Amino acid sequence: MTDYEALRRRVEELEQRTWDTQAIKDRVDKLAEEGIPKKILKREEVVSNKKQILDRVQRRAEEYNFILKNCAQGTALALMEEFGLGNMEIIKALTPFPGIGGTGEMCGGVTGSLITFGLYFGSNDALDSESHAPVIMRAQKFMALFEDELGHLLCSEIQEHVIFGRNMDPGGGEEKMKAFAQAKGFEKCGLAPGIGARLSAEFIISSMA
Numbered sequence: 692m693t694d695y696e697a698l699r700r701r702v703e704e705l706e707q708r709t710w711d712t713q714a715i716k717d718r719v720d721k722l723a724e725e726g727i728p729k730k731i732l733k734r735e736e737v738v739s740n741k742k743q744i745l746d747r748v749q750r751r752a753e754e755y756n757f758i759l760k761n762c763a764q765g766t767a768l769a770l771m772e773e774f775g776l777g778n779m780e781i782i783k784a785l786t787p788f789p790g791i792g793g794t795g796e797m798c799g800g801v802t803g804s805l806i807t808f809g810l811y812f813g814s815n816d817a818l819d820s821e822s823h824a825p826v827i828m829r830a831q832k833f834m835a836l837f838e839d840e841l842g843h844l845l846c847s848e849i850q851e852h853v854i855f856g857r858n859m860d861p862g863g864g865e866e867k868m869k870a871f872a873q874a875k876g877f878e879k880c881g882l883a884p885g886i887g888a889r890l891s892a893e894f895i896i897s898s899m900a
Contacts, residue, residue: 692839693839693841693842695852695853698853698882701882702854702879702882705753705879705881706875706878706879710754710758710878712758715754715755715757715758716758719758719759719768722768722772722779726778726779727771727772727775727777727779728775729775730775731775732774732775732899734900737896737899738896738899741893741896744773744892744896745889745892747773748770748773748888748889749769749886749888749889749892750885751768751769751888752768752769752800752803752881752884752887752888752889753765753881753884753885754769754881755769755884756881756884757877757878760877761785761788761789761799762798762800762846762881762883762884763785763789763799763800763802763803763806764782764785764788764799765799765881765884766799766800766802766803766807766883766884766887766888767781767785767803767804767807768803769888770803770804770807770891770892770895771807771810773892774807774811774892776807776810776811777807777810781806785802785803785806788802788803789862790845790846790847790861790862791846792862793862793863794862795845795846795850795858795860795862796845797844797845797846798837798843798844798846798883799887800837800883800884800885800886800887800888801833801844801887803884803887803888804833804837804891805830805833807891808826808829808830808833808891812825812829812898813826829894832894833890833891833894836890837887837890840886841853841883841886847860849882849883850880854876854879854882855874855876859871859874859876861876
């Protein structure tokens with residue numbers, strides 16, 4: 692069951708947080724310049740450090756959402772960095788994904804996570820259609836957990852019922868985007884990327900156990 696009071700407290704913390712903007716920007720610049728480092732994930736090490744990894748990926752998704760001003764990119768970058776997946780071209784491709792083209796549809800915390808599911812759980816053989824079903828089943832389980840955690844899957848509904856009390860509709864034009872930014876939307880909306888990235892990381896780690 693969704694704990695709306697706990698979510699609102701988290702939104703308030705994000706609104707009031709002092710962001711180390713330069714450090715976050717430097718980290719993104721390094722990833723853009725050098726690429727996302729590949730990793731050899733050691734099961735025992737990852738599983739034993741699960742709590743630390745979940746906390747880190749949640750925090751970084753919030754930070755990347757804030758600095759990139761893009762929930763889908765922020766979610767995916769935090770996960771890709773943590774698990775050594777993909778490249779920055781994928782982050783570029785996610786540019787229009789917040790609210791699915793700014794229409795208020797699927798939250799970027801979901802779409803950014805699903806991109807990562809494809810990278811981690813998908814097959815390297817594009818013709819291996821039999822590998823699709825297990826990944827899709829994981830995606831559906833993740834989406835159900837995300838909805839249970841946040842109460843909603845759609846950007847507009849998360850804004851209205853969890854974050855602002857109304858749909859700010861930042862994709863609705865320059866003035867609405869300006870109002871969204873003035874309402875600390877890029878700070879507060881880190882909630883969904885943080886939760887999405889944390890849940891996704893938990894799926895990945897659980898698959899190793």
